[in-house]
Amino acid sequence: MPHPWIPNSVPNVKNEMLRELGITDVSELFSDVPKELILKEPPKVGLGKPLTEYEVRRFFEGIISKNKVLQNPPLFIGGGVCYHYIPAAVKAVITRSEFYTAYTPYQAEIAQGLLQAIFEYQSLMAELYGVDVVNASMYNGSTAAAEAVRMAVRVKRNRRKILVSKTVHPEIREVIKTWSFGSGLKVVEVEYDRRTGKTDINDFQAKLDDEVAVTLLQYVNFFGVLETDLKDMIELSHKYGAIAVVYSNPIVLGVLKPPGELGADIIVGDAQPLGLGLNYGGPSAGILGTKFDRELLRQLPGRLIGATVTEDYRELGFTMILQTREQHIRRERATSNITTNSNLEALAAAVYLSLLGAEGIKKIGEAILGRTNYALKKLGNIKNLRVPVFDGSIYIMEFPVKVERRGIEDVNKELISRHIHIGPLLRRFRDYAELRDCSLVCFTEAHTRSDIDLLASALEEVLR
């Protein structure tokens, strides 16, 4: 049966092509496939018949309408990604099909626009994180962290230990473990201070030795706590000859000193707050950057765009560079297997940063800081709710709340019935047993005062 997405499926075209091949049926093209392997019946996919565009729209509507999108108020869920507003101009750029239907720019001369845009992404991101080079993207924050760790292990060839703080996102730590067991790397976790919610610097120092290739810390950590010993821990890492990787959220780096300036050797993060959807967790874009250091650059994973000149040296142009690190050239000696990355999401982040500019990125950080502080005060006065959970710490964008006298799951269910979503509940993660009655709450530039007030009054009623 002919189909509009398969233009040569109409009989007259198909027959003309078959004639050119001197055959009468397409099945002859599969004569080299063992007969017993060819399916007798077409597979049972879809609804058993092709659908018209209108039918597929109705079919999809019937399913997707079971999802609930919360707008009033927006979600207060944190834990790696939070709800942020996406400017219309970002969507306008990334829905241009010259961009989104393109392949990886292997043919540079016909892909200059795409290459320049990604060069700009790399450059803007390098500025934001205070490093020299950022690659053209990883899949997301978790795989960026896992790739950074592997990159560091390659630089420190004879060291097999990875030191990771327990204040790093638990799913990032799980990913690193999965990525490590095959090659026999050992992941050692550092305790956090139960009182402050920060990495326990004493435990960090105690576990550092000359076997440690790399340390991984999260700047504003999983609990939303600013790691105010970060600088010291980076210095300690260096003292023991380890590479310091720091994970940070780009949206607050207009306010906070960038990790590159704090001495991090490799920076990682996730670009979701910069104009990307929540997308039920993916796709996003992973940020990975480093200093302009020969040894580090040689081990950098993934694609990198650079500026060059035309062969006649008269014009500036852009092309993929240092490709001898990559799998399509280097095969088993490549720095990573990554091929497809998150190019379009990186482009969205570049547009977002361009729209905000230096002033805007600073102001948006302040707007988030202001909301966090307001929410801390507002939620801090609620009976049977413990806020803050950790003493004397600085919270940015997120913080845990602890319910007393009632189970957090009950409280959460009641909030949901009032169309209010908080999370993740920390009991979701195996290694925070002591925080089993806690949930994170997240506040971004997308939350208004009345949104936060609504959350506070709902919590007040539920916990009364």
Next chain:
Amino acid sequence: MAFRQAKWDEPIIFELSKYRKQGLIVDDEFKKYSEDALKEIPNDYLRARDDLNMPSLSEVEVIRHFTRLSQMAYGIDVGPVPLGSCTMKYNPKICEELASDRRVTDIHPYQDEETVQGILEVVYLLQKWLAELTGADVCTIQPPAGASGEFVGALMIKKYHMDRGEEQRTEMIIPDSAHGSNPASAVMAGFKVVRVPATPKGDTDINAIKAVVSDKTAGIMLTNPSTLGLFESKILEIADIIHNAGGLLYYDGANLNAILGLVRPCDMGFDVVHLNLHKTFAAPHGGGGPGAGAICAKGELKNYIPVPLVDYDGRKYYLKYDIPKSIGRITWFYGNIVPAVKSFIYLASLGPLVREVAEISVLNTNYFMKKVTKLPGIDLIYGRDRWRKHEVVLSFEKLHKETGVTAEDVAKALLDRGFHAPTIYFPLIVPEAHMVELTESETKENIDSLVNAYAEIIQLAYKDPEKLKASPRNTSISRLNNIVANALKTVTPSFKFISRVRSVIKTDKT
């Protein structure tokens, strides 16, 4: 095809404007609260004023800049992109529109399961359909891309052997013609790569496989059809050899388009299969990503898939974490959901017509091969008398010897004629290679034009090779200097080093 790509002398965004304009407005509703909060942050952790070198632009400047850049990009919606092993098929607009629904893009991965039943149902059905297409027991869409799927497959094989106390199985067999990401993924999973060659007919050399299997063999990574576009007709025999040696078979799904709905990888004996949703199932490539992968497994390996899996308990859909032998998490959250939604719409639309996808893509490729091989200077090297599947690899070795024109020159000349070039210099076993994949969405008219373009280029190569080497001329820019791009002194990976490359630009004065 007459073709002139747009050429804007578009400045780098940092140099777009000499004035500081007003960018997006951010409210200062909470100014008092943010000022208080800032006082709490130790000075060591505060960004210095004016430390951030970023452009300050108005919205119209940003939009014009990126719109102009888009006009200097080339995707499927502009014209044919016959990149081999990339399956650059048309990305249907209905898939784009439905997947951009707020009920897809605005839901949080930690949202309560009761409120995301719609998306979980989509993923569940997609998992089921992919299992049907591969013959697997179970599929998950956890891997964010194809290479990630390969890594997952290799890790599953690794853990399977470890659990059986066979840690000595450290060798992964990979044909010379495999995609580069296969050996790279195998090494990431801790394997040593053992290479096997192809026979002159283009099959994987069975005797070579027999010679290398041992109790060290963990498995084999194969794509079928191969990167030569040939169906591995002895696949069942290969599967027996590997299985009898205690190894497992991994299927690289990059080339599945050719047999979609006709032959199922698990029926061929594969234990674990990866798929690229952005190739075979029509999600767009996004200029390099994001894509989405799937991993499917049969038999014992189904217990090793990464967590979580979307399952159904008869009442509701949920994320299943209770998979005791699982390799663990390969990424945070649940994979690349938006491209998966696009593939779901694609499969729902086509239903049993997926078979037409395979048949027409194979018809297109063979029709192209038949016509193009009549031209001088082209050879197929492997399996000259065999039908191709989804792709064909042309060798310009003869043309190169006779005229000095390389596969790259031919590729650049194709750009001038309005076609994206095929994959070049791959697979490595074919000298001066063009790997051409014409998916089911290419028209006969365009295939004929592509053959004509090759004819014109070859004719020019014999007549005036120097003229050909001056290609491309009709693209935004002429050929780029790869030495300057990569040399230690001039390499320029971000804007802050732009003076390095600018210093070598020649002006009329120099």
